[in-house]
Amino acid sequence: MTSTLKILGALALICIAMAGCGDGGGSRDPAASNQKVYRHSMDQAPVSVDPTQAATVYSNFVVLNVYDTLYAYKYLARPYELTTNLATGFPKISDDGLSYVISLKPGVHFIDDPSFPDGIGREVVASDFVYSLKRHFDATTLSQAAWVWQGRIVGLDEWKEAGSDYDSEISGLRALDAHTIQITLSKPYPQLVHTLTMGFSALVPREAVEHYGREFSIHPVGSGPFKMERFDTARATLIRNPRFRAESVDLAALGFDPALHAGLGLEAIEGRTPPFVDRVDVNFVTEDAARWNSFSKGSEIQFAKIPTEQFDTVLSSKTPPTLKKELENRYNMVDFVEPGVIFNTFNMDFDEFGYHPDPAQAERNTALRCAVIKAFDWEQRSERFYNGIAKIYPGIIPPAVPEMDSGMSRDSVTRDVEGAKQLLADHGWNADNLPELVYGVAASVKQRQLFEQFRGFLTEIGYPSEKIVLEQFATFGDISKAWKQSKLPFVSKGWNLDYPDAENVLQLFYGPNGSPGSNDANFADPEYDRLYEQSAVMQEGPERTAIYRRMNEILVDSCVAIMGLSRTNLLMWHENVIGYPDRNIVGGFWLRYVDLREE
Amino acid sequence: MSGAVEIAATTERRSRGSLWSKAVYKLSRDRFGMVGLAVVGIYLIVALGVWFGVWGQGWSDVTGPMWAAPSDEYRFGTNVIGQDIFERAIYSTKVAFEVGLVVAVLSTVIGAILGALAGYFSGTWIDEIVLWLKGVLDSIPFYLFVAALAFALQGFAYSMHVAMIATFWTTTGRLVRGEVIKLRGFEFVEAARALGVPELTIIFRHIIPNTFHILLVQATIVFVAAIKSEVILSFLGLGVKDGVSWGLMIAESTQEVLAGQFNNFIWASVFLFGLVMAFNLFSDALQDALDPRSVT
Numbered sequence: 001m002t003s004t005l006k007i008l009g010a011l012a013l014i015c016i017a018m019a020g021c022g023d024g025g026g027s028r029d030p031a032a033s034n035q036k037v038y039r040h041s042m043d044q045a046p047v048s049v050d051p052t053q054a055a056t057v058y059s060n061f062v063v064l065n066v067y068d069t070l071y072a073y074k075y076l077a078r079p080y081e082l083t084t085n086l087a088t089g090f091p092k093i094s095d096d097g098l099s100y101v102i103s104l105k106p107g108v109h110f111i112d113d114p115s116f117p118d119g120i121g122r123e124v125v126a127s128d129f130v131y132s133l134k135r136h137f138d139a140t141t142l143s144q145a146a147w148v149w150q151g152r153i154v155g156l157d158e159w160k161e162a163g164s165d166y167d168s169e170i171s172g173l174r175a176l177d178a179h180t181i182q183i184t185l186s187k188p189y190p191q192l193v194h195t196l197t198m199g200f201s202a203l204v205p206r207e208a209v210e211h212y213g214r215e216f217s218i219h220p221v222g223s224g225p226f227k228m229e230r231f232d233t234a235r236a237t238l239i240r241n242p243r244f245r246a247e248s249v250d251l252a253a254l255g256f257d258p259a260l261h262a263g264l265g266l267e268a269i270e271g272r273t274p275p276f277v278d279r280v281d282v283n284f285v286t287e288d289a290a291r292w293n294s295f296s297k298g299s300e301i302q303f304a305k306i307p308t309e310q311f312d313t314v315l316s317s318k319t320p321p322t323l324k325k326e327l328e329n330r331y332n333m334v335d336f337v338e339p340g341v342i343f344n345t346f347n348m349d350f351d352e353f354g355y356h357p358d359p360a361q362a363e364r365n366t367a368l369r370c371a372v373i374k375a376f377d378w379e380q381r382s383e384r385f386y387n388g389i390a391k392i393y394p395g396i397i398p399p400a401v402p403e404m405d406s407g408m409s410r411d412s413v414t415r416d417v418e419g420a421k422q423l424l425a426d427h428g429w430n431a432d433n434l435p436e437l438v439y440g441v442a443a444s445v446k447q448r449q450l451f452e453q454f455r456g457f458l459t460e461i462g463y464p465s466e467k468i469v470l471e472q473f474a475t476f477g478d479i480s481k482a483w484k485q486s487k488l489p490f491v492s493k494g495w496n497l498d499y500p501d502a503e504n505v506l507q508l509f510y511g512p513n514g515s516p517g518s519n520d521a522n523f524a525d526p527e528y529d530r531l532y533e534q535s536a537v538m539q540e541g542p543e544r545t546a547i548y549r550r551m552n553e554i555l556v557d558s559c560v561a562i563m564g565l566s567r568t569n570l571l572m573w574h575e576n577v578i579g580y581p582d583r584n585i586v587g588g589f590w591l592r593y594v595d596l597r598e599e
Numbered sequence: 600m601s602g603a604v605e606i607a608a609t610t611e612r613r614s615r616g617s618l619w620s621k622a623v624y625k626l627s628r629d630r631f632g633m634v635g636l637a638v639v640g641i642y643l644i645v646a647l648g649v650w651f652g653v654w655g656q657g658w659s660d661v662t663g664p665m666w667a668a669p670s671d672e673y674r675f676g677t678n679v680i681g682q683d684i685f686e687r688a689i690y691s692t693k694v695a696f697e698v699g700l701v702v703a704v705l706s707t708v709i710g711a712i713l714g715a716l717a718g719y720f721s722g723t724w725i726d727e728i729v730l731w732l733k734g735v736l737d738s739i740p741f742y743l744f745v746a747a748l749a750f751a752l753q754g755f756a757y758s759m760h761v762a763m764i765a766t767f768w769t770t771t772g773r774l775v776r777g778e779v780i781k782l783r784g785f786e787f788v789e790a791a792r793a794l795g796v797p798e799l800t801i802i803f804r805h806i807i808p809n810t811f812h813i814l815l816v817q818a819t820i821v822f823v824a825a826i827k828s829e830v831i832l833s834f835l836g837l838g839v840k841d842g843v844s845w846g847l848m849i850a851e852s853t854q855e856v857l858a859g860q861f862n863n864f865i866w867a868s869v870f871l872f873g874l875v876m877a878f879n880l881f882s883d884a885l886q887d888a889l890d891p892r893s894v895t
Binding site for chain 2: 288289307308309310312380383384385443444445446448449452453455456457459460465469470472474
C-alpha cells in the first residue's frame with residue numbers, strides 16, 4: 001500500500017511537472033493564444049531607440065514604429081512619395097518659402113506609461129514637436145541629427161548657445177496652439193518636409209524623457225502603432241499599441257499598383273485599421289548564413305535579404321530576378337535598386353593626386369585620376385560582388401531619384417585600359433614616378449577582396465603593385481574617423497539616401513562640407529559650389545534638375561571620383577506574410593501594414 | 600665471425616661518438632622523421648622559388664574568370680575575383696616560412712638568453728624578474744593578447760610577429776632555465792669559474808651550447824605553432840596585413856562554401872595540413888633523437 005502511494009505520488013509529481021512545462025511552452029507560443037506574430041530580421045541591432053540617436057537604419061526602423069513623425073513616405077509608391085502621418089495635411093508654406101505652418105491630428109495619445117499622471121498617456125500636442133526638435137540642440141543629449149536643421153531654423157542655434165533652456169521660446173519654432181506648429185526658416189530649405197519623415201523628428205513626451213533619464217534610450221514612450229515590450233542585442237519585441245489612432249487603409253492613396261503588387265495579397269488590408277499583427281519580433285542576426293538558415297527553416301524568422309552566395313540556390317534567373325519554381329509557393333520576393341550609391345573618391349587634399357599649386361602638376365594629377373577611372377572595371381565589380389545585377393551609371397546621382405540623367409555619356413563607367421595607359425604616358429607618368437596610393441579598409445574579407453580587385457585593375461595599366469598599399473582599420477568607425485580627419489588619399493564608400501532628392505548625394509562634394517564634413521573628397525570647385533547654393537533653395541522642378549545634372553557633369557569631368565553603382569536588393573518573405581518590406585527611405589513605417597494570412 | 604667483429608666495432612664507434620653524431624644516426628633511422636623532413640624540404644624549395652621570383656608571382660592578378668574550375672590554366676581553379684588559387688597557395692608557402700622562421704628564431708634566441716640568465720642566477724633578482732615576466736605573459740590569453748597588440752600597434756605590419764615572439768619564448772625559457780640550473784653544478788662550469796672566466800662568458804660560451812638539443816626541438820615546435828597561429832590570426836583578421844596566406848584563403852572561403860565553391864578551402868587546408876604534419880613528424884623524430892635518456 002505504501003509503495004503504491006509512493007508510485008502514485010511520483011506519477012502526480014511527474015504530471016505536475018509536465019503540466020508546468022506545457023503551460024510555460026504555451027504562454028511562449030503565440031499560436032496557443034491566437035496572437036498574430038510577425039518575426040522580422042535585421043542584420044544589426046540598434047544601440048539606442050531614442051530619436052536623437054536614430055542615425056542608423058536599424059535604429060530608425062524601430063523608432064518609426066514606436067513613435068510618430070509628422071510625415072512619412074507612401075508605403076507602396078515608387079518613386080517615393082510623401083504623405084501625411086501625424087500632420088493633417090502638407091504644410092502651408094509662405095510665398096518666400098520661409099514660414100511653414102503644420103496642423104496636428106487631434107485626439108492622438110501617447111501610450112500609457114508610469115511617466116504620465118496616473119499612468120495614462122496624454123494627448124500629443126504641438127509643443128511635443130517643439131520639445132523634440134529642441135532636444136537635438138541640447139548638448140547633453142549628444143544628438144546625431146543636429147546637422148539636419150543646423151543654421152536653418154531661426155533662433156534654434158542661438159537657443160543652444162544660450163544654454164538650451166527648454167522653457168525659453170524660439171522665434172522660429174513655435175506651437176501656435178495645441179495642434180498647430182510654425183517653423184520659420186532663415187533661408188529656404190526645400191527638403192524640410194523630407195526631414196520631418198525621419199526618425200530624428202519623431203515626437204517624444206517631455207515627461208518620459210525626464211522620468212527615465214538615460215534609460216529613455218531603451219524605454220521608448222511614443223504614439224506609434226507599437227509599443228516596446230523587450231529590447232536587447234538579440235531582439236526587439238513590439239506589441240500592438242491598443243490606443244493607436246483608427247485610420248483605415250486606402251490602398252490607392254498608399255501607392256498600390258495592381259500591376260506591380262499583384263500576388264502579394266495586399267488587397268486583404270484594404271479598408272482595415274492597422275496595425276494588423278499583435279506582436280512583431282525584430283530579430284537581430286548579424287551573420288548572413290545564420291539569418292538565411294533561420295529564414296529557410298520555415299518556423300523561425302519570416303523575412304530575410306537573400307545573401308549573394310545564395311542567389312544560384314534560390315533564383316532560376318538573375319535578369320530579371322526570378323524565384324525557382326519550387327520556391328514560388330513558399331516565398332514572396334521583391335527586387336529593387338537601392339536608393340544609394342557606391343563610389344570611390346580621391347581626396348583632393350593630397351597633392352600627389354588632387355589639387356596642386358603648380359598648374360602643370362595639377363593637370364598631370366587630373367590625368368592620373370582619369371587614368372585610374374578608366375582602369376576601373378565596374379562590370380567586373382558588379383559581376384563578382386553584386387551578382388551582376390547592380391545598376392552602373394555615370395556620376396553620383398543614383399537611379400532612385402528622378403534627377404538621374406539617363407542620357408549622360410557612359411565613358412566614365414566604361415573600362416579603357418589602352419586609353420588609361422596612353423593618358424599616363426602622355427602626361428609623363430611611369431612606374432617610377434607614380435605616387436603611392438594608400439587604400440584604407442575596415443578589416444573584413446570582403447573589403448580586402450575589393451581592395452585586391454582594385455589593385456588588380458591598376459596593375460593592368462602599369463601601376464606597380466607595391467605602390468598600391470592596403471591600410472587596415474579595426475572597425476568601420478575607425479576608418480570613418482580617418483576619412484573625417486582627411487588622413488587617407490583614397491576613400492571607398494557607400495551612401496544611402498536620407499531622402500529621395502539628389503541634393504543628398506550632391507552635398508557630398510560641396511566645398512564647405514569638406515573634412516570633417518561629409519565631403520571626404522575635399523572637392524572644392526567654385527562653379528559646383530555656386531550651383532549647389534543656387535539649387536539648395538529651389539523647389540523641385542526642371543530648372544533645379546538641370547542644375548543638378550550640370551553639377552553631376554562637373555564631377556565626372558574633373559575625375560574626382562570613380563562612380564557609381566547601386567546594388568539590386570532581393571528581399572524574401574514567407575508566403576503567409578502580407579506585406580512589402582522595403583526599409584529604404586520608407587524606414588520601418590511599413591510594419592504597421594504587415595498582416596498574416598490565416599493558416 | 601668477422602661479421603660479429605664488425606658489428607662489435609661499429610657499436611663501439613657509435614658508443615664513443617658525440618651526442619650529435621648519435622642523434623643524427625638515430626634520426627636517419629627514423630622513417631617517419633625522414634619522410635617529414637623530405638616534405639618540409641619540398642615546401643622549403645617551393646618557398647625559395649617564390650622568394651627568388653621563379654614561381655607564385657601572379658598571386659594578386661585578377662585576370663581570371665570568377666570561380667573557374669581546376670584546369671591546365673588554373674590548376675586549382677580561381678576565387679571570386681578571378682585570382683589563381685594555385686599561385687596563391689604556393690605564394691602562401693613563403694609567407695608561412697617567413698612567419699615560422701622569424702618567430703621560431705627570435706623566440707628561441709630570447710628564450711635561450713632569458714632562460715639561461717634565470718637559470719644561472721637562480722634565486723636572485725634576475726631570476727625573479729624573468730619568472731615574473733614569464734608569468735605575466737603566460738597569464739594573458741594568447742588571442743586576446745594578439746588583438747590588444749594589433750590595436751596598440753595599429754598599422755604596424757608585424758604586430759602578429761611581435762605578439763607571437765613575446766608569448767612563444769616563455770616555454771623555451773622555462774626548459775632552458777631548468778637545464779641551466781642542472782648544468783651550472785657540473786664540473787666544467789666549476790672549472791671555468793675557478794679559472795676566473797667571466798660569468799657571461801660561461802653562460803654564452805659554455806652553458807648555452809649545451810642546451811642546443813633543447814633549443815633545436817623547441818624551435819621546430821615553435822615553427823609549427825607559429826604557422827598554425829598565423830593561419831588562425833589571419834582568418835580572424837589579425838594576421839597578415841597585406842599579401843596572402845593560407846589563413847586568408849580559408850577566411851575567403853567562408854563565403855564561397857555557401858555558394859558551393861570549395862577550391863580555396865580545400866587547397867589552403869591541404870597545404871597547411873601537409874606542412875604542419877610533416878614538421879610534426881620531423882619534430883617528433885628530432886625530439887626522440889636528441890633525448891639524452893635514449894641517446895646512448
